[in-house]
Amino acid sequence: MVASEKVLPLENHTQNGEWTIVVHRRGRHRKNSQKITRAKGQQQEQQPWVPTDLEIDPERQSKLMHKVQICMSRIENSRFFLTFLDQMQSEEVLNHFHRVLGSELKLQMVIYGIGTIECLETPRLQLSLALLIKRKFGWIGDIEVFDPVLSATESQVLEALGCSVLSVNEQGRRQAMEPTLFFMPHCEAELYNNLLQANWGMESLNRVALFGNSFETYEQHVSFKYYDQEVSFLNSSVSESVSRILAARGFTDEFRIKTVSDDYFAAFHDSSWHFFRPAGENELQLNIS
Numbered sequence: 001m002v003a004s005e006k007v008l009p010l011e012n013h014t015q016n017g018e019w020t021i022v023v024h025r026r027g028r029h030r031k032n033s034q035k036i037t038r039a040k041g042q043q044q045e046q047q048p049w050v051p052t053d054l055e056i057d058p059e060r061q062s063k064l065m066h067k068v069q070i071c072m073s074r075i076e077n078s079r080f081f082l083t084f085l086d087q088m089q090s091e092e093v094l095n096h097f098h099r100v101l102g103s104e105l106k107l108q109m110v111i112y113g114i115g116t117i118e119c120l121e122t123p124r125l126q127l128s129l130a131l132l133i134k135r136k137f138g139w140i141g142d143i144e145v146f147d148p149v150l151s152a153t154e155s156q157v158l159e160a161l162g163c164s165v166l167s168v169n170e171q172g173r174r175q176a177m178e179p180t181l182f183f184m185p186h187c188e189a190e191l192y193n194n195l196l197q198a199n200w201g202m203e204s205l206n207r208v209a210l211f212g213n214s215f216e217t218y219e220q221h222v223s224f225k226y227y228d229q230e231v232s233f234l235n236s237s238v239s240e241s242v243s244r245i246l247a248a249r250g251f252t253d254e255f256r257i258k259t260v261s262d263d264y265f266a267a268f269h270d271s272s273w274h275f276f277r278p279a280g281e282n283e284l285q286l287n288i289s
Contacts, residue, residue: 049169053151060153064118065160071121071128080260080268084129085136087273093255096275097139100209101179106141107209108180109134111163112172112195113187114147118154125267126185131161133183140181146170173198176207184212185271189241196244200284205251205276214272215252218245251278 075081087093101107111130115123134140145158146166155165172187172194174180182195192212199205255273259265278284 046171046173047169049146049148049167051150051152051155053153056152056156060118061156061160064153064157068117068124068128068131068157068161071124072131075125075128075264076132078261078264080258080264081129081132083258083260087255087258088133088137093273096253096273097209100181100207100275101139102207104179105139106179107139108141108178109143109183110174110180111143111145111183112147112170112191113184114145114150116147116149116151116154117157118151122186122267125264126183127158129268130183134162175199176204179207179209181209181211184210185268187212189213189218189245193241193244196248200244202278202281202284205248205278208276210274210276212271212274214254214256214270215245215249215274216254216256216272217270218242219249247284248276251283252276 088097097107109130111127114127117123117127130143134143143163144166145163146169148169150158150165158165172184172191174182174195175198184191184195192210192215195208195210196205199208253275257268257271257273259268
């Protein structure tokens with residue numbers, strides 16, 4: 001990202017869980033320089049990808065596998081996971097999953113933006129939850145994973161855990177040709193927007209289940225204060241990054257996740273299940289105008 005570029009991301013939060021909007025100032029670089037970005041007016045393209053770190057260290061691989069297994073065990077035996085399962089297995093949420101599945105037997109899972117599972121616990125907890133969902137529910141199919149920050153060692157561990165690491169950076173633009181669960185906790189708004197744009201049609205949207213940042217919370221922050229000055233989010237330079245998110249709110253059924261414990265707050269706060277039920281193509285046209 002160019003140092004002088006002004007960006008207003010929605011993914012920053014205060015410690016008490018409230019959303020804040022942060023403007024990056026000149027000279028400040030984001031912690032993850034490989035995160036997906038787009039210059040104004042440019043269309044993102046899918047590009048071949050290989051890890052920047054090609055060295056596979058067996059010792060690091062073993063340690064990382066152990067860390068993931070500890071996280072999985074920790075979540076599996078937590079009150080958070082019991083509450084999470086209760087919600088997933090509620091009649092209302094299960095009906096949505098059954099609708100997305102249609103006549104198919106498996107719901108493919110795609111994980112975008114998981115982050116570095118070797119260095120940070122939050123991504124490990126998020127990955128562990130995804131793996132436990134697949135273990136618990138027989139109708140969850142194969143898991144594909146992508147994040148440009150993944151190392152070769154991390155990729156090897158993911159493969160060993162039964163996941164497939166994508167060799168192409170899809171920029172979040174995967175069209176759901178089959179029923180698909182997109183697992184995207186705490187991704188950038190632009191990735192959700194890209195996903196919606198790629199699936200902006202009756203058939204595709206009805207094949208999508210999304211786990212990620214609350215769309216309701218995005219909607220609540222269409223305006224905000226910056227240095228005591230009221231700023232209209234829709235008139236900002238990042239309006240394109242949330243246009244589909246806001247347009248989809250009218251036909252989105254959202255179910256908030258309860259973190260229950262502070263142990264899982266950082267990994268899952270402000271996360272929701274999203275299911276899309278547009279009434280017709282006309283609604284899609286009206287909502288995006």
